[in-house]
Amino acid sequence: MRNVWMTLTSFALVSVAVAAEGKELPANDxxxxxxxxxxxxxxxxxxLSGVSLYAAxxxxxxxxxxxxxxxxxxxGITEQTYDSPSRAKPATVRQSFYDDCVRFKLARK
Known part of the structure; x- marks a missing residue:
């Protein structure tokens, strides 16, 4: 009986992990x-090119x-970018923003 419960528990844990990992964002998100x-x-x-926040x-x-x-x-995104002390390249900022946004959207679901 103990083996049956252990097997069922492990299957339940695996199915929960697969379901959590399998979330996909809708196209709109x-x-x-x-x-x-x-x-x-x-x-x-x-x-980075020296344009002021006002001009942006x-x-x-x-x-x-x-x-x-x-x-x-x-x-809002522009103001937050200008407020940040980051001197990262735009491609790095793009990837970081996208990854964080996707993580946020998935966590909300």
Whole structure:
């Protein structure tokens, strides 16, 4: 009987681990993370090239955004990027932002 319980318990643990690992992001969440990562990378490029936060905000005002929430989100991402003391390359910022966003979205589910 003890062996049966141990076997059932191990199968249950394996199935929970597989279910937790198998989560996949919906396309909309992947798009949001990818768009945000690109925005953060562009903001880091501007920051490293010496463009002021004010000028970066003005540049954002000229962009055409496809969704209503994008402008304010881009402003927030840009401000956070400028507030950070990081001097990392834009590609590193892009990857870091994307990885953190995906991790956050998966943890929320």
């Amino acid at each position: 992947r798009y949001v993370c990818s768009w945000g990562a690109g925005t953060a990378a562009r903001a880091q490029e501007l920051k 905000r003005q540049k954002l005002q000229t962009y055409k955004f496809t969704k209503g929430w994008m402008r304010m989100m881009a402003m």
